[in-house]
Amino acid sequence: MEVKFQDGVDFSKLLDNNDPLGHFRQRFYIRKHVVYMCGNSLGLASKDAEAGLLRALDKWKEEGVAIWNIDDSKYYLYSSHLARLLAPIVGSEEDEIAVMDTTTTNIHQVISTFYKPTDAKYKILVDDINFPTDRYAIDSQVRLKGYDPRDAVKVVKSIDGKFINEDDVIDAMTPDVAIVFLPTVYYRTAQVLDMEKVTKAAKDRGILVGWDLCHAIGILEIDLKALDCDFAVWCNYKYLNGGPGSAAALYINRKHFNLLPGLAGWYGNRVETQFLLRQEFDHQKDAGGWQIGSPNVFSMAPLKGALKMFNEAGMANIRKKSLHITKYLMYLVEKKLKKYGFTIGNYREDSKRGGHVCLEHNEGYRISLALKDRGVVPDFRDPNIIRLTPTALYTSYTEVYEVVNILIDIMENHSYLNISLKRKLVV
Numbered sequence: 001m002e003v004k005f006q007d008g009v010d011f012s013k014l015l016d017n018n019d020p021l022g023h024f025r026q027r028f029y030i031r032k033h034v035v036y037m038c039g040n041s042l043g044l045a046s047k048d049a050e051a052g053l054l055r056a057l058d059k060w061k062e063e064g065v066a067i068w069n070i071d072d073s074k075y076y077l078y079s080s081h082l083a084r085l086l087a088p089i090v091g092s093e094e095d096e097i098a099v100m101d102t103t104t105t106n107i108h109q110v111i112s113t114f115y116k117p118t119d120a121k122y123k124i125l126v127d128d129i130n131f132p133t134d135r136y137a138i139d140s141q142v143r144l145k146g147y148d149p150r151d152a153v154k155v156v157k158s159i160d161g162k163f164i165n166e167d168d169v170i171d172a173m174t175p176d177v178a179i180v181f182l183p184t185v186y187y188r189t190a191q192v193l194d195m196e197k198v199t200k201a202a203k204d205r206g207i208l209v210g211w212d213l214c215h216a217i218g219i220l221e222i223d224l225k226a227l228d229c230d231f232a233v234w235c236n237y238k239y240l241n242g243g244p245g246s247a248a249a250l251y252i253n254r255k256h257f258n259l260l261p262g263l264a265g266w267y268g269n270r271v272e273t274q275f276l277l278r279q280e281f282d283h284q285k286d287a288g289g290w291q292i293g294s295p296n297v298f299s300m301a302p303l304k305g306a307l308k309m310f311n312e313a314g315m316a317n318i319r320k321k322s323l324h325i326t327k328y329l330m331y332l333v334e335k336k337l338k339k340y341g342f343t344i345g346n347y348r349e350d351s352k353r354g355g356h357v358c359l360e361h362n363e364g365y366r367i368s369l370a371l372k373d374r375g376v377v378p379d380f381r382d383p384n385i386i387r388l389t390p391t392a393l394y395t396s397y398t399e400v401y402e403v404v405n406i407l408i409d410i411m412e413n414h415s416y417l418n419i420s421l422k423r424k425l426v427v
C-alpha cells in the first residue's frame with residue numbers, strides 16, 4: 001500500500017506503528033540520544049551477532065584446538081556453515097559461496113582466477129567512480145600478468161562524475177575485453193546498475209562478468225542464479241551488520257568449479273584430504289575451494305546471528321521498507337530542507353536507487369560534523385555529499401523525522417560555521 005506522506009511527528013509515529021519490521025530494532029544495540037544513519041558504512045551490533053561471537057570465544061576457552069571438531073566440525077567448515085545463511089540473500093546455491101578474507105583480497109582471488117589474457121582479449125572493463133580499492137586490485141592484477149593498466153584496464157567514464165550509463169558500459173564491450181567488473185550500487189550516489197542488462201550484454205559478447213555487491217547486499221533483492229554472472233564479491237559489515245572488518249565473501253558460478261583458484265592455499269584443498277597434508281593441491285570443487293587459509297573465526301562468528309535476522313525478515317520485506325523509509329526522508333528533505341540549499345543527489349526511481357539518501361550541500365562537510373555534534377551519525381563523501389542511511393531493521397521513522405528537524409536547527413542557527421575545516425582521518 002502506497003502511503004501519502006505527511007509532515008509532523010505524529011505521522012512518523014504512525015509509520016512506526018505500522019512497520020512490520022519495527023520489532024527487529026530491539027535486537028540491536030541502539031545508543032540513547034544517538035541517531036545512527038551510517039549502516040551503509042558499518043552496520044550496528046545486534047544481540048544476535050554478539051551471541052555468535054561470545055559462543056565462539058567460549059568454545060575456544062573450553063576446547064582449545066578441539067574447537068575445530070566440535071558441533072560437526074562447524075568452525076572447521078565455518079565458511080560453508082555461513083554460506084547456508086547467505087545463499088537466500090543473494091539467490092545462489094550455498095556451495096557457490098565462500099565466506100573469507102576481505103573484499104579486496106577476494107577481488108584478487110576472483111580476478112587472478114578468471115583473468116587469462118590473450119593477445120586478442122586482454123582488457124578488464126571498469127568504471128571511474130567505483131570505490132577505489134577495486135581499481136587498485138584490478139590494476140595490480142593486470143600488472144602481474146605483464147600488462148600496462150593504462151592499456152589493459154578499460155575505464156568507462158561516468159556521465160557527470162556521479163552516474164554511469166549502462167549503454168556506455170555496453171558500448172565499451174569491444175572484442176578485446178575479457179572481463180567486466182562493476183559495482184551493483186555506487187557508494188556515493190547509491191545508483192543501482194541494471195545488472196541484468198549489463199550481464200546479458202557481456203555474455204552475448206563472450207565476456208566474463210563479475211559484480212561487486214558491497215553496497216547492494218542486504219538491501220537489494222539479488223538473484224545470482226537467474227543472473228548467471230560468473231563471479232561476485234561482497235563485504236558483510238555494511239548493511240549485513242557483521243561487525244568491523246567482518247569476513248567478506250565471494251560467489252563462484254558452479255559452472256566454473258573446475259577452474260583452479262588464482263591464489264591457492266590449504267583451505268581450498270578438498271575437505272576429505274586436507275589433513276593428509278600432501279604436497280599436491282587437491283582442489284575442492286565448489287566455492288569453498290577458493291578459500292586460502294584458516295577461517296577468521298572471530299570475524300565470522302557475529303555473522304551467524306546477523307544473517308539469521310535477514311533470513312527471518314526476508315529480503316523482499318527489507319527492500320520494501322528501505323525504499324519506503326528513504327522515500328519518507330526524501331519527502332521531508334524536499335518539503336523542509338530545500339530552502340537551506342540542500343538537494344537530493346540520488347536517482348528517484350526505485351529501481352535505480354540503493355539504501356542511502358545522498359544529501360548534497362556546498363557546506364556538506366561541516367554540516368555532517370554539526371550533525372555528529374547533535375548525536376546524528378551520517379558520513380560525508382567528497383565533494384559535497386552527506387550520506388544518510390535509514391536501515392530497514394533498526395531505524396525508526398521517528399528518527400528520520402528527528403534528523404530532518406536537527407538539520408533545520410543547524411541551518412537556522414548556522415552552527416556548522418563554527419566547525420573547523422581541518423579533516424579527520426576517517427570521515
Ligand SMILES: *Cc1c(COP(=O)(O)O)cnc(C)c1O
Binds near residue numbers: 134
Ligand atoms: C566497502 C567496499 C569495499 C571494502 O573492501 P574491504 O577490502 O572489505 O575493506 C570494497 N569495494 C567496494 C565497492 C566497497 O563498497
